[in-house]
Amino acid sequence: MSFAETFKALSDPVRRQILELLKKGPLSAGDIGSHFDMTGATISYHLKILKQADLIFESREKNFIYYQLNTSVLEEIMLWISELKGENSDVESK
């Protein structure tokens, strides 16, 4: 939802790895969990954070919940970083 939330969500290594897994395509919570040495509850917690940050969304199918990347929010982050790098060609003086 908020900008700050997105950055927070991206700050955890586990969550970044989840996003990388999802890059290849949708996965269920269970599938995701199998890549980590953590309980399902913990994975669920991380997924919630990512969901709240709008970095992923879910779609229910049969008895599973599939998660997938939502890349649109990443644009905003890119833009922020871009602007930070921005007009900084000749700032060497006091």
Added chain:
Amino acid sequence: MSFAETFKALSDPVRRQILELLKKGPLSAGDIGSHFDMTGATISYHLKILKQADLIFESREKNFIYYQLNTSVLEEIMLWISELKGENSDVESK
């Protein structure tokens, strides 16, 4: 130094605001502090985190320490996000 460190450093609102201040040019720790309702010690703590993440560097002059942006690390972050967004045109199937 490390990728994870950079993300962590960027995850705090105060630190992001510090970076935005530095976008306009170098500032001393005191100057930076005057923009926040925090003690100098806390500002110093945040500056240390940013420094360890290589997002800023310092240069001493007279009795002051001036901080400035180091944009080079931001490239890496941009690249990571870019790759995450990457080839995701036709992933709609199971």
Added chain:
DNA sequence: GAGGTATTTAGAAATTTTTCTAAATACCAG
């Protein structure tokens, strides 16, 4: 070197985050 300003370090308190276990919910298949 004495005093002054700028900044950092140390240590502790408060807050937030991450993780777990156990229980709850959701939904499918028979």
Added chain:
DNA sequence: CTGGTATTTAGAAAAATTTCTAAATACCTC
């Protein structure tokens, strides 16, 4: 509707982060 699998929620413990106060360090000026 019963049993089974998938996932989440609640609550608590452990760990990490943020902040403060007080003291230390650094360096400049006189």
